[in-house]
Amino acid sequence: MFEKLDGIILRTQDYGETHKIVTILTPQLGKIGAIARGAKKPKSRMAAITQPFIHAQFLIQLGSSLATIQQGEVIQSFRKIREDIILTAYASYLAELTDKLLDQKKYRPFLYKQLLQTFDWFAEGKDPEILVMIYEWKMYKEAGFAPVVMQCVNCGNSNNLHAFSVKNGGMLCLNCTGMDENAYSLNANVIKLLQIFSEVDIDRIGLIKVKEENKQLLHLLMEDYYEQYGGYYLKTKKFLKQLDLLK
Numbered sequence: 001m002f003e004k005l006d007g008i009i010l011r012t013q014d015y016g017e018t019h020k021i022v023t024i025l026t027p028q029l030g031k032i033g034a035i036a037r038g039a040k041k042p043k044s045r046m047a048a049i050t051q052p053f054i055h056a057q058f059l060i061q062l063g064s065s066l067a068t069i070q071q072g073e074v075i076q077s078f079r080k081i082r083e084d085i086i087l088t089a090y091a092s093y094l095a096e097l098t099d100k101l102l103d104q105k106k107y108r109p110f111l112y113k114q115l116l117q118t119f120d121w122f123a124e125g126k127d128p129e130i131l132v133m134i135y136e137w138k139m140y141k142e143a144g145f146a147p148v149v150m151q152c153v154n155c156g157n158s159n160n161l162h163a164f165s166v167k168n169g170g171m172l173c174l175n176c177t178g179m180d181e182n183a184y185s186l187n188a189n190v191i192k193l194l195q196i197f198s199e200v201d202i203d204r205i206g207l208i209k210v211k212e213e214n215k216q217l218l219h220l221l222m223e224d225y226y227e228q229y230g231g232y233y234l235k236t237k238k239f240l241k242q243l244d245l246l247k
Contacts, residue, residue: 001061001062002059002060002061002062002070003028003029003059003060003061003062004057004058004059005024005026005028005029005057005058005060006026006027006028006055006056006057006058006075007024007025007026007032007055007056007057007058008024008025008053008054008055008095008112008115008116008119009022009023009024009049009050009051009052009053009054009056009095010022010023010024010025010031010052010095010096010098010099011023011052011095011096011099012050012051012052014040015035017040018037018038018039018040018041018044019035019036019037019038019039019040020035020036020039020040020046020050021033021034021035021036021066022034022035022036022039022050022069023099024058025098025102025111025112025115026112027109027112027113028107028109029107030102030103030104030106030107030108031098031099031102031103031104031106032060032067032104033065033066033067033104034058034060034066034067034068034069035066035067035068035069036049036050036069037068037069045071046069046072048074048077049069049072049073049074050069051077052091052092052095053078053081053082053091053095053119054074054076054077054078055074055075055076055077055078055116055119056072056073056074056075057072057073057075058071058072059071059072076119076120078091078119078122078123080122080123081119081122081123085243086128086243087122087123087128089236089239089240089243090122090128090129090131090132090240091119091122092236092239093132093234093236093237093239093240094115094118094132094135095115095236096234096235096236096237097135097136097139097234097236098111098115098139100232100234101139101142101143101232102139102142108142111138111139111142113203114135114138114201114202114203115135117202117203118131118132118134118135118202121202121205126205126208127208127209127210129215129219130205130208130210130215131202131205133197133218133219133222134197134200134202134205135202136222136226137197137198138202140225140226140229141198143230145169145229145230146198147164147169147170147171147225148169148170148171149164149170149171149191149194149195149198150171150195150198151171152170152171152172152173152175152176153165153168153169153170153171153172154168154172154173154176154179155173155175155176157173157175157176159173160173160174160175161173161186161191162174162177162185162186163177163180163183163184163185163186164183164184164186164194164221165179165180165182165183165184166180166182166183166184166221166224166225166228167180167182167183167228168180168183169229171191171194184217184220184221186217189214190214190217190218193210193214193218194218197218
């Protein structure tokens with residue numbers, strides 16, 4: 001059975017001397033694995049459509065385990081991302097995060113749209129750190145461990161939110177802050193940003209400007225949260241940390 005699908009390449013791996021196995025995120029079938037025969041050959045027609053982050057239309061033959069790519073046509077190559085080591089690192093991280101947290105063949109066109117729009121915004125020069133945090137929130141929801149940010153995780157009060165508790169999985173109000181002495185004390189602006197990141201559709205993002213100290217606080221908070229609940233080691237996250245050290 002043949003299917004024509006749009007898709008984004010999340011991961012590639014060599015298979016034998018000349019072939020590749022790729023993981024593709026599609027709006028029609030979710031995340032699928034496919035073999036691209038001859039894709040490692042320099043002059044192969046498959047080489048261009050089996051690079052990481054490529055957005056393409058594929059003609060595939062479905063199989064019981066792996067699909068087979070018959071042909072394809074590049075829609076967007078995201079060349080600007082590939083030419084920038086920082087953007088490449090961020091895009092690689094989001095691709096790996098999606099691959100790890102999204103179940104195979106789970107139909108999630110919303111996440112496909114969010115990832116594609118994030119790559120579009122990367123290429124247009126919008127703040128990648130902010131975009132990454134917004135997309136992370138979407139994946140945490142998908143994986144079932146997103147924190148509670150619209151109300152107090154303990155008493156349900158939506159007023160007087162004051163701190164974020166990694167241990168308790170979300171915001172604490174003033175009355176409940178004593179539950180966690182290690183909770184992050186947040187000002188109203190940072191709390192609002194957390195709530196926006198949690199709820200907003202990425203294609204609605206304009207030019208968001210966040211103070212550097214607030215950005216660093218959010219990054220640290222989300223890093224600690226993933227370490228507590230994420231469960232997957234991500235090689236690309238380690239590389240991003242190395243880039244932070246270089247900066």
